[in-house]
Amino acid sequence: xxxxxxxxxxxxxxxxxxxxxxxxxxxxxxxxxxxxxxxxxxxxxxxxxxxxxxxxxxxxxxxxxxxxxxxxxxxxxxxxxxxxxxxxxxxxxxxxxxxxxxxxxxxxxxxxxxxxxxxxxxxxxxxxxxxxxxxxxxxxxxxxxxxxxxxxxxxxxxxxxxxxxxxxxxxxxxxxxxxxxxxxxxxxxxxxxxxxxxxxxxxxxxxxxxxxxxxxxxxxxxxxxxxxxxxxxxxxxxxxxxxxxxxxxxxxx
Amino acid sequence: xxxxxxxxxxxxxxxxxxxxxxxxxxxxxxxxxxxxxxxxxxxxxxxxxxxxxxxxxxxxxxxxxxxxxxxxxxxxxxxxxxxxxxxxxxxxxxxxxxxxxxxxxxxxxxxxxxxxxxxxxxxxxxxxxxxxxxxxxxxxxxxxxxxxxxxxxxxxxxxxxxxxxxxxxxxxxxxxxxxxxxxxxxxxxxxxxxxxxxxxxxxxxxxxxxxxxxxxxxxxxxxxxxx
Numbered sequence: 001x002x003x004x005x006x007x008x009x010x011x012x013x014x015x016x017x018x019x020x021x022x023x024x025x026x027x028x029x030x031x032x033x034x035x036x037x038x039x040x041x042x043x044x045x046x047x048x049x050x051x052x053x054x055x056x057x058x059x060x061x062x063x064x065x066x067x068x069x070x071x072x073x074x075x076x077x078x079x080x081x082x083x084x085x086x087x088x089x090x091x092x093x094x095x096x097x098x099x100x101x102x103x104x105x106x107x108x109x110x111x112x113x114x115x116x117x118x119x120x121x122x123x124x125x126x127x128x129x130x131x132x133x134x135x136x137x138x139x140x141x142x143x144x145x146x147x148x149x150x151x152x153x154x155x156x157x158x159x160x161x162x163x164x165x166x167x168x169x170x171x172x173x174x175x176x177x178x179x180x181x182x183x184x185x186x187x188x189x190x191x192x193x194x195x196x197x198x199x200x201x202x203x204x205x206x207x208x209x210x211x212x213x214x215x216x217x218x219x220x221x222x223x224x225x226x227x228x229x230x231x232x233x234x235x236x237x238x239x240x241x242x243x244x245x246x247x248x249x250x251x252x253x
Numbered sequence: 254x255x256x257x258x259x260x261x262x263x264x265x266x267x268x269x270x271x272x273x274x275x276x277x278x279x280x281x282x283x284x285x286x287x288x289x290x291x292x293x294x295x296x297x298x299x300x301x302x303x304x305x306x307x308x309x310x311x312x313x314x315x316x317x318x319x320x321x322x323x324x325x326x327x328x329x330x331x332x333x334x335x336x337x338x339x340x341x342x343x344x345x346x347x348x349x350x351x352x353x354x355x356x357x358x359x360x361x362x363x364x365x366x367x368x369x370x371x372x373x374x375x376x377x378x379x380x381x382x383x384x385x386x387x388x389x390x391x392x393x394x395x396x397x398x399x400x401x402x403x404x405x406x407x408x409x410x411x412x413x414x415x416x417x418x419x420x421x422x423x424x425x426x427x428x429x430x431x432x433x434x435x436x437x438x439x440x441x442x443x444x445x446x447x448x449x450x451x452x453x454x455x456x457x458x459x460x461x462x463x464x465x466x467x468x469x470x471x472x473x474x475x476x477x478x479x480x
Contacts, residue, residue, distance in 0.1 A: 140427040143423060144420075144423045144427060147420050147424075148410060148411070148424060151411070151414055151417070152414070161410045161474070164473065164477055165407075165410060165424060169427070172427060172428055172431075175431045176427070176431055179430070179434045180430075182434075182438075183434050
């Protein structure tokens with residue numbers, strides 16, 4: 001067995017997953033906080049004011065990373081949902097379900113910061129624009145996944161049903177986005193691009209990218225934290241979970 | 254042990270479902286009644302001004318019919334799950350997706366078709382321009398099977414639950430968004446005198462895709478729910 005497959009198999013085992021993520025979590029949280037503060041300092045203090053929007057544009061340093069995360073969390077959830085349904089790996093079920101509430105919160109933050117920015121800039125809290133509407137539908141998809149997961153008694157069956165819904169949703173996301181774009185558009189196009197030059201000044205770009213990195217690291221830290229708790233719940237009858245919670249030696253009391 | 258052909262199994266299932274619906278034919282009218290009552294609410298709330306009603310008539314009709322179809326989804330599998338028929342379908346040697354497809358067809362015939370039949374009456378009550386009515390009917394003919402197919406996937410996920418009504422709405426409505434946009438888009442374009450063919454073609458393409466994929470997704474979802 002090569003190293004990668006071995007790692008994959010080991011990471012899929014609940015005790016090892018619990019041990020590795022427990023060791024990783026504080027580091028992830030600490031580095032996310034550190035990178036986040038550097039990014040925020042760069043964005044809120046060092047970066048110059050916009051010639052048109054003055055200081056009001058600075059909300060993008062929260063808005064844009066959260067918007068990216070709302071999509072990233074959904075993709076992460078869908079990939080884990082796929083793995084969970086095809087190979088029935090318990091850890092993937094738990095990771096998929098752990099990322100749903102976090103993604104939902106990122107989506108909610110995106111909508112909230114967007115409307116706070118929209119009030120002075122567009123003169124309205126909310127408009128029926130394509131991007132806003134598809135972000136709102138994305139929030140509904142998240143809420144649907146969370147609702148379905150909580151509605152079914154059996155945890156593993158609940159996770160599989162919600163994972164299936166997440167996969168149906170991932171087909172829906174581009175269709176919704178396309179249909180509402182066709183329906184109505186006001187939001188500005190993307191300014192930061194992976195391919196080709198970005199249409200944003202570098203003094204504003206680096207804090208943005210740092211904050212995007214910070215939100216990613218934070219996402220993984222909190223996904224692992226949530227996953228660890230639900231893993232302990234799911235495996236509460238097993239020896240390793242008892243000794244992980246109550247300390248070694250408690251397994252055979 | 255010998256099994257019949259898949260075609261005969263599907264035919265038997267369709268016959269059984271139609272007979273069952275016919276014996277309780279009063280229930281089949283409920284979605285149409287519901288849509289009618291919802292439509293009546295709008296002039297009461299917005300005022301009887303014909304021009305204003307005509308402008309939003311197509312949208313109101315589509316939303317009312319969509320909601321009526323969504324409420325009817327709940328009994329797609331309910332009685333079969335309660336008396337164990339659904340488990341027999343899952344265990345049968347025939348492809349589950351085809352059996353479910355015939356079930357969905359019957360469901361569309363018994364709940365969505367009455368809605369399409371009463372649509373002209375409702376359109377008249379809301380003063381929808383006559384020229385838009387054919388477009389609305391074509392849009393409904395393409396959109397309602399799509400709604401039934403997409404809805405069936407979500408119902409299959411909630412099949413074992415006792416009170417699934419609100420949750421089902423939460424699961425189904427985000428999937429209905431594109432269907433509603435295209436169906437209403439076609440009607441609004443026709444009303445404004447613009448070309449309306451493109452959204453109808455999109456609906457048709459989506460229906461062709463869903464006809465193939467949704468029964469399979471529905472079968473997969475049902476296998477998760479029934480363990």
